[in-house]
Every structure is written in structure tokens, then in C-alpha cells.
Amino acid sequence: MKTISRRALALAAIPALSLVIGLVLYFAGLADAAGWAWTAGIVPVLAYLLWTIVTSLAKGDIGLDIIAALAMGGAIVGGEPLAGVVVAMMYAGGGALEDFAQGRAQAEMTALLARVPRAAMVYRAGELVSEPIEKLAPGDRILIRPGDVVPADGAIAGGPAVLDESALTGESLPVTRADGAQALSGVTNSGAAFDLIVTKSAADSTYAQITRLVESARRSKAPMARLADRYALGFLAATLAIAGAAWVLSGEPLRALAVLVVATPCPLILAVPVAIVAGMSRCAGRGIMIKTARTLEMLPRVKTLLVDKTGTVTEGHPGIERVEPAGGRDEGELIRIAGSLAQASQHVISEALVEAAHRRAIALVPPQDAAEQPGEGVFGTVEGHVVKIGRHAFTAGRHGSDGDVAPLPPGVTALSVSIDGAPAGRILFADRLRDEAPATLAAMRERGIDRIVLLTGDRADVAEGIGARLGVEKVIADASPEDKVAAAMAEKKLAPTMMIGDGINDAPVLAYADVGVALGARGAVAASEAADMIVMVDRLDRVAEALAIAGRARRIALQSVFAGIGLSVLGMIAAALGYLPPVAGALAQEAIDLAVILNALRALRGGR
Structure with missing residues (x-):
């Protein structure tokens, strides 16, 4: 997670440090030096703020930053540096907090790119050599080993191939692709090794296209405007109207400055990111x-x-949907015998069967002389009996399709079981809700x-x-x-x-x-x-x-916005009437800040 940027941290630290130094000088009897120290803390924040305002105005955006700039500039011109440095410190602190909230940067696509194979085993002059995938060209013959991610689109040679295509299609069960069928880049070889005849270069293959789609989408997503700025124009107009009226009617420019100091939108700039970060x-x-x-x-x-x-x-992986035992066996016995043999296979259905047996507390025994025939099934000896699990044709001891078996419901896969050549039943698997x-x-x-x-x-x-x-x-x-x-x-x-x-x-x-x-x-x-x-x-x-949680955090943030605006308006009226001089106005503003920040922190707790 990205932390606060150095620039935001420096802008917050400078006025805070100058405030402390100025107070030390002031209480040491060096009032003029204290004033210069406070002014020095205002200037960098004000300079950065003016640059931000000019940049925003060039884009047609009007924000609450204008009020803060007027308050800081007015404090320097009006000889009220203490009020100005308090405003600068709170404004810069709010900016640092907002930078923290907004700066939880989205990760780049490094993981997606890292999954793409960097090299492929290519047949060259009758030998296998490792070459970067960038060199793959249509017509190249490559070896796809067990567990390899297919690096480029191509046609299966020497199949069948058992492929985990869930990364591309969402299909949870591995599929068997026959010799000559297409295999897309990005899928994983879940079975035995096979050869692939490349039909597209790696740059033009399916997986590369997905990567480009993601990068394009990232560039297209526009950032959201800061929530507090949605109320900027109305609040800015009200602030300038009250400050102008106070100056004109009283003839005292310090009243206008006091209004601007109280109106500085620290509650909005602080409370909104606090509520949002609390929700996060x-x-x-x-x-x-x-x-x-x-x-x-x-x-x-x-x-x-x-x-x-x-x-x-x-659930994203197959689980037992139904057990159909035959030959007088019960469900537990069929799972025990089939699951014992399934321990010798890494096929996803075999793993699901073993996991189901363990969940049901069914004790499995080690199989003997087990072997797997890719795309067909597994055979071996369990407790002295010859057991086969897999496709119906395979367990029945013949070649060909399973066309004589009743069709299964959509999304269901059947694992047939035979013991000593006799049908023992079947176990149905499905990806369950x-x-x-x-x-x-x-x-x-x-x-x-x-x-x-x-x-x-x-x-x-x-x-x-x-x-x-x-x-x-x-x-x-x-x-x-x-x-x-x-x-x-x-x-x-x-x-x-x-x-x-x-x-x-x-x-x-x-x-x-x-x-x-x-x-x-x-x-x-x-x-x-x-x-x-x-x-x-x-x-x-x-x-x-x-x-x-997000709904509650946003409601609290909006509460803070409206509470901050309401309290600031009351403070501005008091300042316009002469009841709040600039420094007292700055302190009143800090009280408003504290109130709305405490309210914003409620987002850390669970609500109804």
C-alpha cells in the first residue's frame, strides 16, 4: 500500500514546525521573529496551493482550495501570521491525509504478465530447445509438459490433451481435447505431456489479448472528483459574499479576514478522507x-x-452431487474403493473424490500397480481387486464413446467404477452453488x-x-x-x-x-x-x-460535510459581526475540525 507522499508530508510538516518555533519565540519576547517564523510556514503551502488552483482553473474546476488561499494570503497581508499558519497547518495536514486515502494505488498487471511463460520447449532439428516465446511463429512444434501454461494458441498434436481452461472460460472441470483440436494460450496442461503446433504468435494469442484489454481498461477509467468539491461553488460564493459584506458594512478588512479564516474548509478536506479511510x-x-x-x-x-x-x-471445484452404487454395494463402500484408487491420480475429479472421502471420514487404503490413461481414467489394484475409475467405456473395458449411457444433467460429470470387470456404480460430480x-x-x-x-x-x-x-x-x-x-x-x-x-x-x-x-x-x-x-x-x-460498510462511511462523510458547512457558516456570521477576530476564528475553526473528525471516526465502528 502506498503511504503519504514526501511532498504532502513536507507541506504538512513545514507549517507545524514553524508554528512551534514561532510560539517559542513569541513567549521568549521575540514577537517580530515569531511573526516571521509563522509567515515562513505559510509561504510554501500558499505557493503550492496557488499552483494547484491555477492548474484546476485551467481545467475548468473550481474547488474549496480558493478559500484557504485567500485566508492564508489575507493573513500575511493583514498582519495575522498566527491565524495564517494555523490555517496552513490544518490545510496541509488535511491534504496529507487525503493523499493517504486517495493514494492506495491500484496494483499494476505484474501478476497477470508474470503468469505468461517466458520460454517454450521447441523442436528444432529433431531436438528440444528452450526458446523465448517471442520467437514462436506459426508452424512451430512445441512440447507442453504437465503443469505448463500453454504459451500460444495452437493445435494439439499427439493428443488427447487434458486441459484446465477455467482461467479463460470459467469452466471448473478439466476438458479433454482430441488430437487436432485447438488449445488457447493461458490454459494449463492438467494431464500428460503433448505437442502443440503453434497457429498464432504469442503476441497475437488469446492470453496476450486479455492482457491488452486490462491495460486499456485501466487507462479508460477516469478518477472521481473529491466529494467535498461538489459543494465548493456554493460554499465559495457564500463565503465571499459574507466576507465582502462584513468589510463593506464595517469598514474593517480584518473582519473579512476573520470570515475567510473561519470558512477555511478544513472540516470538509479532513473529515471526508477520515471517514473514507475509516471505512476502508x-x-x-x-x-x-x-x-x-x-x-x-x-x-x-x-x-x-x-x-x-x-x-x-x-464453489469453483467439483463436489459429489450423487452416488449411484451397483452390485449390492452401499455409497460408503463405493466411495472408499474408488477413492483409494483415485489417490494415484492428480486429475481434478480424483482429487475431489479423495477430498470427499476424507470429509466423510472414510478410511482409504493405498492402491497397488496404479496407472493413469490420460483422457480415459485410472486402473489399479485395491485390496486384491482390479479397479477402474473414469469414463464409462474405459471402465467397461472397451474403446469408443459413452453413447449408450443415459445423458447427464447440464454441468454434471460422471465417474464410472468397475471392480474385477463388473460395473460397481458411478459417482456424479458438479460445481455446486x-x-x-x-x-x-x-x-x-x-x-x-x-x-x-x-x-x-x-x-x-x-x-x-x-x-x-x-x-x-x-x-x-x-x-x-x-x-x-x-x-x-x-x-x-x-x-x-x-x-x-x-x-x-x-x-x-x-x-x-x-x-x-x-x-x-x-x-x-x-x-x-x-x-x-x-x-x-x-x-x-x-x-x-x-x-x-461503504454506505455507512459515505453517510458519515456527508454528515461531516454538512455539519462542517453549517458550523462554518455560523462562525462566519459571528466573525462578520465582529465577535471572532482572525486568531479566535482560527481556533474556532480547529474546534469545528475536531468535531467533524470525531464524527468521521465513527466509520471505524460497526453500525446497525
């Missing part, structure tokens, strides 16, 4: 990292939710979300079933990263939009959405880098909690 800190305590103050301010304004399916509203997903979406609707769109790269039949169970307004399936970005752009034209996702394929749309939320506990790091907010624990309901 509370979110952090709940395992939610909000990268910028802009994000927390935008969260309560979101009306449309785009949400990914796999790993977001679903998160337990907290329905309640979370309902809670988000209560907090202002009007429209929910399920946006996924998974098949339409699977997505429609999940969407119906969640009661979403729209389902967009078979979506590529480009399709997801297009959907986000269309929704953004209608209302502020939030996207929740966890895969590499979600990174571009997370960047394009008004608020991108990554489930970073087990999701792709690239999604976390592209997002504005990261849920660090594996809990979807923390997103709804962040909405509640």
Missing part, C-alpha cells in the same frame, strides 16, 4: 481490501451487479442493487440453471473476455455497475466496471490485480458486507 480500514478488518478511496465512495452508488459463475456464486450465494444476492438487493446479471464463459444450459436458482434478471453465457467487457459497457450506460469475478478471463471486465471485485482467496491473481476491491477470504457474503 473496517473493510480490511473483515478481509476486504479496497484499493482506493474512489472505490469505497462509488460502492453505495452501484445499481447493477454483474457476477461470474464458476468460483463466484458456485455456494451456500451463502442466494442470501448474499438478496442482501445486496436490500442495499440498493436493482439488477443482477450472471455473466459467464460456461455453457448456456449450465448458466441458465444457476441463474434460475439465484433469481437473476439476465444470464449471459458462452462469453469470451471481449463479450464480458461489451456487456459491462452496455450496463454502465444505464447505471453504475459492479462486477464480481475470480478468473483471468474476468480481469478485463473487472477493470472496465465502475467497481471490480475479485474473490482473491483462491481466484486468479490477475483478477485481484485488475480489481478495485479484493475479498481476501473465501466468502461471497463479504461483498454485501462491504456495501454496508
